[in-house]
Amino acid sequence: MSSIRVLPPGLQNQIAAGEVVERPSSVVKELVENSLDAGAGSVQVYLEQGGQALVEVVDDGAGMLPDDMALAVTRHATSKIFSMQDLASVQSFGFRGEALPSIASVSRLRLSSCVQGRDEGSFLEILYGDHLEKGPEAMDPGTKVKVQNLLANIPARLKFLKTKNTEARKCSENFIRLALANLEVDLELYSEGRSLHRFFANENLKERLSRVWPEQLCRDLKDVELDQGDFRVHGVASSPENAQARGERMLFYVNNRAVKDKTLISALKQAYKGRLLSREYPQAVIFLEIPPEEVDVNVHPAKSEVRFRNEKHVFSLVSRAVGKVLDKNYFQVPEMPAEEVDVAGRADSPRYGPGPGETRPEMPVFREDFRHETAPDYGDRPPKKPAPPVHAPDMGLSYLGQVENNYLVFLNSSGRLLVVDQHGAHERVVFEYLKNRQGSVQSRMLAMPMQIELHQAEKNLLEEIWSMLRSLGFVLELHDERLLQVKGLPDILTSGEGIEALRSMLEDKARDMDGILIAMACRTSIKSGSSMTRDEALGLAHKLMQCKEMNFCPHGRPICMDLGGKELERLFKRR
Numbered sequence: 001m002s003s004i005r006v007l008p009p010g011l012q013n014q015i016a017a018g019e020v021v022e023r024p025s026s027v028v029k030e031l032v033e034n035s036l037d038a039g040a041g042s043v044q045v046y047l048e049q050g051g052q053a054l055v056e057v058v059d060d061g062a063g064m065l066p067d068d069m070a071l072a073v074t075r076h077a078t079s080k081i082f083s084m085q086d087l088a089s090v091q092s093f094g095f096r097g098e099a100l101p102s103i104a105s106v107s108r109l110r111l112s113s114c115v116q117g118r119d120e121g122s123f124l125e126i127l128y129g130d131h132l133e134k135g136p137e138a139m140d141p142g143t144k145v146k147v148q149n150l151l152a153n154i155p156a157r158l159k160f161l162k163t164k165n166t167e168a169r170k171c172s173e174n175f176i177r178l179a180l181a182n183l184e185v186d187l188e189l190y191s192e193g194r195s196l197h198r199f200f201a202n203e204n205l206k207e208r209l210s211r212v213w214p215e216q217l218c219r220d221l222k223d224v225e226l227d228q229g230d231f232r233v234h235g236v237a238s239s240p241e242n243a244q245a246r247g248e249r250m251l252f253y254v255n256n257r258a259v260k261d262k263t264l265i266s267a268l269k270q271a272y273k274g275r276l277l278s279r280e281y282p283q284a285v286i287f288l289e290i291p292p293e294e295v296d297v298n299v300h301p302a303k304s305e306v307r308f309r310n311e312k313h314v315f316s317l318v319s320r321a322v323g324k325v326l327d328k329n330y331f332q333v334p335e336m337p338a339e340e341v342d343v344a345g346r347a348d349s350p351r352y353g354p355g356p357g358e359t360r361p362e363m364p365v366f367r368e369d370f371r372h373e374t375a376p377d378y379g380d381r382p383p384k385k386p387a388p389p390v391h392a393p394d395m396g397l398s399y400l401g402q403v404e405n406n407y408l409v410f411l412n413s414s415g416r417l418l419v420v421d422q423h424g425a426h427e428r429v430v431f432e433y434l435k436n437r438q439g440s441v442q443s444r445m446l447a448m449p450m451q452i453e454l455h456q457a458e459k460n461l462l463e464e465i466w467s468m469l470r471s472l473g474f475v476l477e478l479h480d481e482r483l484l485q486v487k488g489l490p491d492i493l494t495s496g497e498g499i500e501a502l503r504s505m506l507e508d509k510a511r512d513m514d515g516i517l518i519a520m521a522c523r524t525s526i527k528s529g530s531s532m533t534r535d536e537a538l539g540l541a542h543k544l545m546q547c548k549e550m551n552f553c554p555h556g557r558p559i560c561m562d563l564g565g566k567e568l569e570r571l572f573k574r575r
């Protein structure tokens with residue numbers, strides 16, 4: 001007797017259900033997608049007990065004829081594709097014909113449907129895969145799917161469900177995910193009889209987001225838009241100042257299908273690189289529209305994973321599209337002839353600093369160099385009195401002064417107030433300088449070698465970055481496994497700075513060149529709390545304007561706060 005048998009259909013469905021129906025939220029996703037595929041203009045979802053007791057989805061879509069309803073709960077029966085070619089260019093959410101039979105095999109399912117133009121529909125009731133009853137039902141055109149006691153016949157899976165609240169939240173997340181991509185449809189979610197979310201038809205993306213994301217975040221969202229040939233990226237992205245500590249607001253859609261994809265996540269992170277602290281995440285909703293042959297949607301039964309034909313292209317497109325809108329240019333050089341710019345607001349305001357066409361004294365890149373500089377002479381004013389603004393027309397800036405020896409305050413040519421963090425700004429300048437000069441840093445040998453004691457982990461880390469340190473001019477020797485002897489340092493660091501830089505590399509676990517350069521830049525930059533002369537302040541602004549990235553310090557903190565009328569109004573509670 002043959003030992004191989006074809007499994008009965010009921011068991012086939014239950015096995016398939018293992019992948020398609022993980023939890024109530026999967027049912028919400030599959031049923032709402034079916035409603036959207038049926039062209040519904042309005043969809044209501046009802047949950048009880050986090051969806052385990054009930055998920056009911058009611059739509060006003062095309063509906064089904066009685067014979068089709070029996071097929072709808074048959075495995076691999078679908079109205080959405082008929083051939084491999086159809087699959088290659090599939091536009092609908094569904095195409096595998098697996099959701100309804102899978103759900104029906106692990107719940108009590110009641111399917112009611114009425115096609116448009118008829119005044120009577122029919123129903124079909126199934127318990128754990130067995131057909132119980134069917135017959136006519138008086139109802140409006142559309143479809144109603146009622147799923148009760150999900151997974152009750154599979155205790156092993158039931159016990160993996162979380163609390164009712166957690167399951168309800170997951171249902172709600174899937175519901176919102178679909179709502180953000182189907183703006184023309186009216187969608188409402190109820191839980192335990194209460195309306196949780198209502199999205200009205202024809203709202204735009206930002207309107208829908210404002211119902212579910214914090215107000216401040218939504219106010220500062222930036223529009224993303226990039227067209228390139230057959231590819232289009234659009235959506236919204238948070239400004240880096242609104243980053244959050246969790247990564248759950250990074251939502252991606254490929255040809256309107258909600259997907260989870262590592263390439264897209266890393267492309268988004270790439271766009272924010274250097275603009276966020278290491279523990280922060282961006283928030284964005286990104287839609288990628290690409291030719292169907294560029295993406296395979298049939299990777300997993302839940303259809304939330306995709307495979308791109310050209311991952312690199314997708315990566316660069318998304319990171320460029322987002323990166324573009326994050327670049328800010330606070331320091332706009334004015335269009336007007338310099339003579340007419342009078343930012344101080346008075347025609348007779350005295351003019352300090354270099355005039356148009358003149359060059360300003362450059363701020364040295366390193367603090368070490370400051371020490372040998374004689375402070376510029378500003379006449380006989382006592383140093384403590386607030387100095388009048390210094391006008392620097394070639395930069396489109398007026399320098400107003402320093403706040404608490406930490407922040408430099410400027411007014412730019414559009415009349416916005418710029419508050420610059422001096423340490424962060426200098427760190428950025430030094431970091432870029434070091435990066436451009438990596439190969440040409442000289443060593444300075446120390447008269448007295450210095451020692452640092454190491455833990456095992458620190459020693460291992462040090463070994464990883466040893467050759468990079470040497471190429472930067474650190475002359476190091478390891479003694480007795482645990483003792484690091486520092487014999488020479490890059491010539492740009494004083495002994496104290498060099499040792500501090502090494503310590504912070506070990507503390508921050510710097511593993512790459514950027515990490516090392518950040519530690520060096522941090523140590524040798526102007527500290528917060530140091531007073532700066534006006535020319536130093538303008539010199540720093542000038543150097544910063546030449547940096548590739550001038551909005552964020554190498555650690556990812558913002559360098560400049562820019563306050564215009566709107567921001568001030570908000571602070572003064574006028575809005």
Ligand code: ADP
Pocket residue numbers: 030034035038059061062063064072073077078079080093094095096097098099100101142143
């Ligand atoms: P798929 O969506 O992959 O085709 P499903 O098992 O989800 O598979 O659904 C099977 C079929 O049932 C669909 O192809 C569709 O024809 C029909 N159907 C399901 N839900 C609805 C609905 N809400 N309105 C109209 N037809 C539906």
Ligand code: MG
Pocket residue numbers: 030033034093094095099100
């Ligand atoms: Mg489906």
